[in-house]
Amino acid sequence: MTPELTRDCQTVADRLRATGHRLVLAESCTCGLLAASIAAVPGVSQHFCGSAVTYREQTKVQWLEVDPDLLSRHSAVSAPVTDQMARAVMRRTDEATVSLAVTGHLGPDAPAELDGRVYLAVCVRSGGPGASRDGRDDPYVVHAHALRLHEQLRVQRQIESAREAWQFLVRVALADI
Template sequence: MIPLAQRVADRLTEQQTKIVFAESCTAGLVAATLASIPGISRWLCGSVVTYRESMKRVWLGVDEADLLRFTAVSPPVTEQMAAGVLGKTGDADLAAAITGHLGPDAPPELDGIVFVSIARRRSDGSLEIETSRHQLKTATRTDRQREAVDCLLADLLKRL
């Protein structure tokens, strides 16, 4: 995770880009990993951990109807998480959100699935949001959290 985090930090520095996170299944591990890089405080605005659906609604403005229709582990919810945290963080240029089902007891169709959304604020104030779906290869919850962090960081590198 650390070499990937260093590459993200380097790219944020090169592009003078500030970032904020909305984390669910990673419970703050993305921000903690990036925060291990010296000097990242110039670019890391913070992270909101919204593990529960109620916090996604209250803190990030995720639509309750979408949570019911699509579940918390879905592209529409992840996109709203990214848009919500970016909307609340005026000095950030970019937001990344992640949600997923790490198990155990996940529905088979969602077991080990994570969604990552990256939202960028355009010059006109509108948002550009890209979302990706990842099937995690590891089996344990802890390994899946680390793998999910890597997925998000890799997606960031592609979009920075």
């Protein structure tokens, strides 16, 4: 881990503690880096539920029930798929109040239009920590973000994706109220 990624994780852990949120992850292109980096922060176990690393499309379908038609229409590297991943991992994790999902194509051999493309989605349970489930069809608020990475090495792109994901999470779900 880089010192910058370590600082980002400490910020996330501090904000999770301050807000009372519990976090669950759905990762694709980061391949577990988000989970490994946040788990390195002492005491985070009170607020980190876990991560579903769904690298392949079929795993996304089986573990997170991502719609195969959605994958066919948009590909795994898309905002709609990332949205479904964030919602699904939240549905499967009762104690979580916020989820973060990431998909992307970090190369090598990426099609030009997808090379370095990353999609993020943050899903927040309506009402935040302690909110009751009232049976509404969509008890979540989802925030989405797309970005293009400029680093060339795959591992650098994974680190950059992780940093962007943590910073996006803080901005949209864990900021000071």
